[in-house]
Amino acid sequence: MKKSGILKTLYQLQIIFFILFTPSLALAQGLFEGGTVTGNVQIDAQYYVEDDKLGITDSTLNFRKTGMNAFSNLLYSAGNFTAGMRMEAYLNPMLGFDARYEGVGIPYWFARYKTGTLEMTAGHFYEQFGSGLVLRSYEEWALGYDNNLYGFNANFSPVDGVRLKGLIGVHRYFWEPYQSGNRGIVKGVDGEFSLNELFSGLTEAKTRIDIGGSFVSKYERPPQSESYIVSDTIFGDPVTVVQTTYQLAYPHNVGSYAFRANVSHGGFSFYAEYAEKSNDPNESNSYIFRKGSALYSSLSFSTSGLGVFLSTKWIDNMSYKSKLTEAGTPPMLDINYLPAISKEHPYSLSTMYPYATQPNGEFGLQGQIDYRIPKGTKLGGAFGTLITVNYSLARSIEKEMLDVSPITGTIKGTDGYTTSFLSVGDLLYYRDLNFLIDRRINRTWKATAAYYNQSYNQNVLEKGIFDETEMIDMHIGVLDLTYRITRRNTLRMEFQALFTEDDKGDWASVLVEYNASPRWFITVQDEYNYGNSNNDDRLHYFNVAAGYNQGANRFSIRYGRQREGMICIGGVCRYVPASSGFGLTITSSF
Amino acid sequence: MNSRLIKLFIITLIIAFSWSACDKIDDPLIITDQRSFTVITEDTLFFADSVFVSQKQVLLEYFTGHQCVTCPAAGKILREMLDEHDQRLVSYSIHAGVFADVTPDSDFDTDYRTTVGTTLHDLFIDFGVPMGLIDRTQQNGNYQIFTFNWKAFAAEQMTKPNKANLALKNTFYPNANLLVVDLEVEFLETLDDEYHLVLFLVEDDIVSPQKNNQPDQPVIYDYVHYNVLRDNITPGAGDLLNAAPISSGDKITKQYTYQFDADWVISNCKVIAYIGKGNPDYGLVEIVQAAELGIKTEE
Numbered sequence: 001m002k003k004s005g006i007l008k009t010l011y012q013l014q015i016i017f018f019i020l021f022t023p024s025l026a027l028a029q030g031l032f033e034g035g036t037v038t039g040n041v042q043i044d045a046q047y048y049v050e051d052d053k054l055g056i057t058d059s060t061l062n063f064r065k066t067g068m069n070a071f072s073n074l075l076y077s078a079g080n081f082t083a084g085m086r087m088e089a090y091l092n093p094m095l096g097f098d099a100r101y102e103g104v105g106i107p108y109w110f111a112r113y114k115t116g117t118l119e120m121t122a123g124h125f126y127e128q129f130g131s132g133l134v135l136r137s138y139e140e141w142a143l144g145y146d147n148n149l150y151g152f153n154a155n156f157s158p159v160d161g162v163r164l165k166g167l168i169g170v171h172r173y174f175w176e177p178y179q180s181g182n183r184g185i186v187k188g189v190d191g192e193f194s195l196n197e198l199f200s201g202l203t204e205a206k207t208r209i210d211i212g213g214s215f216v217s218k219y220e221r222p223p224q225s226e227s228y229i230v231s232d233t234i235f236g237d238p239v240t241v242v243q244t245t246y247q248l249a250y251p252h253n254v255g256s257y258a259f260r261a262n263v264s265h266g267g268f269s270f271y272a273e274y275a276e277k278s279n280d281p282n283e284s285n286s287y288i289f290r291k292g293s294a295l296y297s298s299l300s301f302s303t304s305g306l307g308v309f310l311s312t313k314w315i316d317n318m319s320y321k322s323k324l325t326e327a328g329t330p331p332m333l334d335i336n337y338l339p340a341i342s343k344e345h346p347y348s349l350s351t352m353y354p355y356a357t358q359p360n361g362e363f364g365l366q367g368q369i370d371y372r373i374p375k376g377t378k379l380g381g382a383f384g385t386l387i388t389v390n391y392s393l394a395r396s397i398e399k400e401m402l403d404v405s406p407i408t409g410t411i412k413g414t415d416g417y418t419t420s421f422l423s424v425g426d427l428l429y430y431r432d433l434n435f436l437i438d439r440r441i442n443r444t445w446k447a448t449a450a451y452y453n454q455s456y457n458q459n460v461l462e463k464g465i466f467d468e469t470e471m472i473d474m475h476i477g478v479l480d481l482t483y484r485i486t487r488r489n490t491l492r493m494e495f496q497a498l499f500t501e502d503d504k505g506d507w508a509s510v511l512v513e514y515n516a517s518p519r520w521f522i523t524v525q526d527e528y529n530y531g532n533s534n535n536d537d538r539l540h541y542f543n544v545a546a547g548y549n550q551g552a553n554r555f556s557i558r559y560g561r562q563r564e565g566m567i568c569i570g571g572v573c574r575y576v577p578a579s580s581g582f583g584l585t586i587t588s589s590f
Numbered sequence: 591m592n593s594r595l596i597k598l599f600i601i602t603l604i605i606a607f608s609w610s611a612c613d614k615i616d617d618p619l620i621i622t623d624q625r626s627f628t629v630i631t632e633d634t635l636f637f638a639d640s641v642f643v644s645q646k647q648v649l650l651e652y653f654t655g656h657q658c659v660t661c662p663a664a665g666k667i668l669r670e671m672l673d674e675h676d677q678r679l680v681s682y683s684i685h686a687g688v689f690a691d692v693t694p695d696s697d698f699d700t701d702y703r704t705t706v707g708t709t710l711h712d713l714f715i716d717f718g719v720p721m722g723l724i725d726r727t728q729q730n731g732n733y734q735i736f737t738f739n740w741k742a743f744a745a746e747q748m749t750k751p752n753k754a755n756l757a758l759k760n761t762f763y764p765n766a767n768l769l770v771v772d773l774e775v776e777f778l779e780t781l782d783d784e785y786h787l788v789l790f791l792v793e794d795d796i797v798s799p800q801k802n803n804q805p806d807q808p809v810i811y812d813y814v815h816y817n818v819l820r821d822n823i824t825p826g827a828g829d830l831l832n833a834a835p836i837s838s839g840d841k842i843t844k845q846y847t848y849q850f851d852a853d854w855v856i857s858n859c860k861v862i863a864y865i866g867k868g869n870p871d872y873g874l875v876e877i878v879q880a881a882e883l884g885i886k887t888e889e
Contacts, residue, residue, distance in 0.1 A: 158598055166605075181870030191602050217611045221870055223784060226830040227622065229846070243847055245623035255612025278612035283834065289618045325784070325833070405619065413618045 035078030040589035042141070043070040046094050051561065051580035053539055067094030069101075071141065085109035096567075096576040097144045098330050100174040107172055108139075108148055117157040125153040127167055129190040129214035132337030133275035133294050133318070134256040137171075143567065143574045147334050148172045149186060161197025165190040171322050171333045184220030184322035186335055210262040214275075215255070218322050218335060222250035228407045246407050248287060250324060254280040256292075256336070272297040275336075277320055281412075283327035284319035285360055288416030292317035295422070296339055307370040311341045312363075314422050316397055319359035331572055340571025341366040342392040342432055345452070347478045348527065349498040349509055353456035355394060355430045357571030363424045366392040383440035392432045396425030396466065427466060431455040444484045452476040458503065462566070474500035488517045499531075506531025522546045527563065545583075552590065558583035622825070627768055627849045637886040640759035646752040648744050649864050649880035650681040651723040652816075653715050655689030656698050659803040662810060664720035664737040669816070671741060678748055680880040682792045682817040682862050686711030687719050689801075697799035697809060706790070706826040707819045713872055725877040726866055733875070753779045753878040758863055762885050767850040769885060771823065771861055774843045781836040784868035785878070786828030789846055792817040794858045817860060817882075823848050827873025831865065857887040 045068040050057050058065075068091050075084040089104040090097065110123030126148055129135040139146040151169025158164065168187040170178040192212035196202045202209075225248035234240040258275035277292035298311035319327075320336040341364045342355040368390040373380035399417040404410050411417075434452040441447055458470040479495045494511035511525040527541040543560030564578040652668055654661045671679055685702035692701045714733050715721050722735045725747045729735055735743050759772040771789060800813035823846050831842050850856055864880035 162598065164602060189602075189605060193599075219611070223868060223870065224786070224825075224827055224830055224873075226833060227824070228619070231847075241627045241847075243623075243625045243627065244621055246619040247622045249615050249618055249620045251613035251615050253611040253613045279615050279618075281618070287833070289615055407619050 035076055035081075037074065037076050038590065039072060039074040041070070041072040041587065043068065043584070043586045044094065045070075045584045046579070046581055047583075048095070048579055048581040051578075053536075054561070054578045054580060056578065056580060061095075064092045067092050067097075069094050069097060069141075069144075080114040081112070083109075083111045093144075095579050096574060098174070100176075101144065103175050105175060107146065107175065119155040121153040124148045124150050124172070125167070125169070127153055127165065128337075129165070129188065129216070130212055130258055130260045130273050131271070131296050131339050133273055133296060133339075134214050134216045134258045134277070134320070134336050135186075135188050135190070136334075136337035138337070140569055140572065143569055143572055144330050145572055145574070146172050147332065150178065159198075161194040163192045171335075173323075173332055181221045182323075183326075183333055184218040186216065186218050186322050188214060188216035190214040207263065207265040212260045212262075214258045214260075216257070216335060217253055217255040218320075219253050220322065220324060222252060222324060225250060228409075230407055248281065248408075248413050250281060251279060254278055254320070256320060267302045269300045270297070271299075275318070277318060280317075280320065280324070282319060282321065282324040284321070285317055285416065286410070287412040288317070288414060290317055290415040290417070292320070293421070294318045294338065305372040305374065307368075309368045310366070311339075312365045313339065313341055314364075314397065315357075315359060315362045316419055317360055317416075330574060338362075338571065340568075342394065342430060342571070343368070343390045343434070344569070345434070347450065347476075347480070347494070347496055349496040349507055350434070350450070350452045350454075350476050350478065351568075352498065352507070352565060353454060353458075353461075353472055353474070354566055354568035354573065355392075355432075355456075355571060356461050356566065356568055356573040358394070358429060358460065361397040361399060361419070361425075362394055362429065363397050363422075364392070364394045366390070381439060381441065385437060385439040388434075388436040388438075390432070390434050390436075392430070394429040394431075396427035396429065398423035398425045427457070427460070427468060428455060428471070429457050429460050446482040446484075448478070448480040450476075450478040450480075452478075470502075472500055472502040474498055474502070490515045490517070494525075504529055504532050504537070519549050520547070525560075529563075553588045554586070556585045558585075625847070625849065627847060628766060635765055636761050636763045637888060638759060638761040639883060639886040640757065641881055641883045643756040643758075643879060643881045644752065645678070646748060646750055646878075647678055647680050647880045648675075648747045649723075649725055649862075649877050650679060650740065650744060651710070651726075652681055652683045653686060653711055653719045653721045653723075654683050655685055655687055655691070655719050656700070656702065656799065656813075656815075657691065657693070657801045658689035658719050659801045659808075661689070661720045662800055662802045662813065664722075665816065667737055667740055671744060672816075675744070675748070679744060680862060680864070680882045682790065682819055682882075683815060684710060684819045687715065689719055697811070698801075700798055702796075702815070702818055704819055704821060706822040709826050725880075726872070726875040727877070733872075751779075753777065753781070754865055756863060756865065756879045756881045758861065758881050758883045760861055760883050760885050762856070762887055764887060767856070769848045769850065769861075771846045771848065771863075772843070773845070773863060774841060775831065775865060775879075777836045777840045777842075778838055779836075780838050781832075784833070785831045785836065785865055786868050786874045787824060787831050787844060788826070788828040788862075788864050788866070788874060789823035790819055790862045791821045791823060791848065792860050792862055793820050793854050794818075794860060795855075796858075817862070820852070820854060820859065821848075823861070827868070828866070830868065856885055860884045 047066050048061050070089045072087045085106055086108040087106050090101040091104060093099060093101045108124040110121050110125055112121040126137045137147050137149045139148060149169030149171060153167040156164045166189045170183060170185055173183055192210060195209040196205060228246045230244050232242045256275060256277040258273055260273035262271045273296050275294045279289040279291060281287040281289050294315045296313045301308045315338055318338060321333040322335055323333050326333045338357045338359055340357055345351050370388045373385040375382060375384035397419055399419050401417045402414050405413045432454045436450040438448045454474050456472040458472055459465040459467055476498045481493045483491045485491060492513040496509040498507040507527060507529050509527040513523040515521045523545045525543045529539055532538045541561045541563045543558060545556060545558040547556035559582050561580045562578060565576055566573045567576055668681060684707040686707045690703050692699055714723055717734055720737055722740050723733055724735050724743050726733060729743050755776040757774040761770045794817050796815040796818050797812055800810045802808055802810050861883050864877050866874040866877040869875045
């Protein structure tokens, strides 16, 4: 039998054993009596129709008329014991989700118990060290993103104020079971120390200080490198040719570490984390051997009616995956996470060009001020007014390219470039300046007005071409009005416009939503690309949707046209192709 | 900080450092092979031959040994297949395993074993020789194909679409005993995996004793051994052709040089080239194209 087939079968048997015997063991021992079972289900289904305007035919759909992504979580808890699993089905994966997800199975299950201050997890788990610069494992259903780790995870607090974590595991990769060589093994430890809890003299101090550190390492059996043959001619009589074959010496172990501190005092809070990664030639960085480093920091202040937030990051060569040849979308096998510091907006046109984190080099900055003008004042009105100003910026870092290798003829096998820590380059990746005013006008009307000024470097963020020739500069305006008809019935209207001379030109969008709380809603929306330079592409993206809530159950249906674009959450993105058809979503929990 | 905390902190650090690991690579490019060739400056004498393969050719790797009594029957099947599938079947013989052992001062004192052949034998062969690998593709979950299945399975592989064209050119410089192999691969499909190229040198028509299981002829003294593996020009697992996914239409060219220094009949030598999918356990599997080209040593 094929090796991977045997492993898959063993893995399935493992799950069956786990499901069948965990409750019976619990009952036999009488240890977990009085346990509770909770869970939830979500089914997203689509029926696709041909659409001449979008160029969608049965053939382009590969004759897959339907797509369905679904999951169900099941959690069993009894005292200090918890076990859970998530079943997933992609039959077929909906458009925009990787075809390798096709299938049905249980990619996530675990058993966890806590004894004293030790908590152990066996199976699949999610974990994060600090802000995630060296390790973050998480799942984001909307992105089709899941880098859960399969192995063991321990959390231990030996004394108050000390929290230690340790883990070892392998990443999920679609449905492909782990076997030696097909991806690396990730291991890591993290410690967090609360100085206020550790030192009696600081217990009552108003200034709270936490420090922490992480070490993460991956072991991988690297693939065989390409060979490079170099011939040297030694002239004489006779002439001698020396032919030398070189290969790249990929590291088997790639380590990383991070240190962090969090200081808070009253309404102030400051967080900083610095990380470094050892030489890690990989597909994403064109197989250069330089170290990676990253700094992330944030400063916030909040007081009654005022909030100020500032964050910055500097990243150099920090793509860190458990398989060095893995790259592209969907992002898989990520060991770390590089925090996005651009604001995620709620309106469709303001998210048309979202920011995607650039792990090979990026400087980012974000600042936001939220100020609530008190109610009862002339400017604040009877209910108060919230004003938000936000600015985010992402630029390249300065890079001085090194000579290409005389052996490989490229930067492969070299350090690639040099840079100065915290240097900022000239190339703009993304900029977003936005203002938002949110005000309840009277007991029946509420209004939100927003303005966005964005610059989006399409070449960098979508194509990996580092120049400024495809910059999209845009202005976006939004007016969001909510009218309360009765206590339970509201009507919401959303008017949006995007103005740009670049890419697909101007857009307008109108949305009307009627809510009969708590059971019904119906939404009608049209996005119109009226400014497209190509007359044939001036399309309406019309959608109608309705939903019904019944306790913990929610049903919603949709019919319409989906425009193509990127969906990004936390700087991690998924491409969504254009489509037309019906959509159905069912969510339920118990 | 009390002593307990200091101890805890130190233990944590020790665990952290011992748990983490990294390999510091000071010299990212390592030498894996080095060969010297002597070239006569006025050497303008050379002979070239080339072949272009544009339909799927199947590779049969025949594991054998000169002391294997059942191998002549397998060799006969191989010859029949070569006659039947001219231009569609490429094959060579790998002498490896106990039946390829050398017995000094006997009819079987010639060593046809090679390091690369033994490595392949140890990787793939559990059931002894004669045994075949056909395109390094599994049949019923196994790469090893018994002789009675060769014809049917090879015919099945021939129906597969061609994924890559292969152009091969041998240029032989007789004064320097030097062979230069130029090769161009043109991929015809978009492929996500890593593909490796293998170049082996084989010698055909070696006449030497072969054990046999026929009572009337226990040893065939004038047995003609077919395409016996002599040496590897690339590593056994091949050279990586692509670090990134391949697009349809991608062309990759390679050049290799090989200097003969053994007592082989060069005019009977051939280059066997094949392309397959890289595999962490087996080095290379699922061969997509293969070619064979002789070495022209005179006009």
